[in-house]
Amino acid sequence: MSAKSHGPRLYGRAKGHALKPRQAKLVAELLPTLGLPDQMDIRTDIVPDDTPLWLEIGFGGAEHLIAQAKSNPDVCLIGIEPYLNGVAKALVGVDENGLKNVRLQRGDARLILLGLPDAVLDRVFILYPDPWPKTRHHKRRLIQQDFIAELARVMKPGAQLRFASDIAHYQAWALSHILESGHFKWMARRADDWRTAPADHFPTRYEGKAKRAGRPCVYLDFVRKQRG
Numbered sequence: 001m002s003a004k005s006h007g008p009r010l011y012g013r014a015k016g017h018a019l020k021p022r023q024a025k026l027v028a029e030l031l032p033t034l035g036l037p038d039q040m041d042i043r044t045d046i047v048p049d050d051t052p053l054w055l056e057i058g059f060g061g062a063e064h065l066i067a068q069a070k071s072n073p074d075v076c077l078i079g080i081e082p083y084l085n086g087v088a089k090a091l092v093g094v095d096e097n098g099l100k101n102v103r104l105q106r107g108d109a110r111l112i113l114l115g116l117p118d119a120v121l122d123r124v125f126i127l128y129p130d131p132w133p134k135t136r137h138h139k140r141r142l143i144q145q146d147f148i149a150e151l152a153r154v155m156k157p158g159a160q161l162r163f164a165s166d167i168a169h170y171q172a173w174a175l176s177h178i179l180e181s182g183h184f185k186w187m188a189r190r191a192d193d194w195r196t197a198p199a200d201h202f203p204t205r206y207e208g209k210a211k212r213a214g215r216p217c218v219y220l221d222f223v224r225k226q227r228g
């Protein structure tokens with residue numbers, strides 16, 4: 001799927017240090033075979049009808065994406081990440097583990113979601129999105145009402161959304177914005193449901209840094225409500 005030249009500005013790094021030769025080869029040769037096609041009919045172009053489709057937005061170093069793909073071989077995992085070095089790490093993970101159930105799309109999830117059909121995703125992960133702590137930068141946060149509405153459109157009723165963050169203000173922001181949208185139900189019943197990593201969670205690099213720095217991480221699991 002090609003990036004569009006207009007639309008929301010992508011903040012942060014899209015490229016870092018030079019790729020290692022193996023990573024560059026995988027970007028040149030493997031990545032084109034794993035991308036999402038333009039104007040796709042995801043169910044015929046990507047996976048058979050009954051394969052669950054999970055999406056991770058902003059997978060960073062791909063630790064969680066690869067771990068989920070390995071432990072859920074019957075699921076197709078789509079990863080979206082603008083940062084080339086992150087995409088290259090994901091490609092190494094796919095290659096090393098011989099994974100056939102991963103799709104990778106480099107780019108801005110806000111634009112890529114626009115190309116997905118309605119009610120196609122069974123699960124979405126947004127783990128440690130950039131927090132943009134300064135008030136004047138809050139508008140750059142991924143979690144905004146128009147983005148939540150677009151997520152709700154592409155998720156099936158009953159699909160699960162997991163949001164994790166180590167930044168208290170973003171935790172509260174995400175919870176209030178997602179509930180205000182009216183599209184999602186928060187599944188927590190007791191404090192441990194959001195204070196403790198869920199049993200099917202795999203830690204990310206960013207999460208490791210947060211924990212080493214003593215920042216408590218919060219895991220918010222939501223379910224997409226039935227359409228009204």
Ligand SMILES: C[S@@+](CC[C@H](N)C(=O)[O-])C[C@H]1O[C@@H](n2cnc3c(N)ncnc32)[C@H](O)[C@@H]1O
Pocket residue numbers: 010011012013057058059060061080081082083086107108109110127128129130131142204205206207
């Ligand atoms: C703080 S990092 C966390 C990475 C990873 N999830 C982790 O926990 O280690 C945030 C990630 O979101 C990605 N990102 C930022 N804006 C994005 C967007 N519009 N669409 C998709 N990914 C985005 C960044 O490139 C970065 O890799």
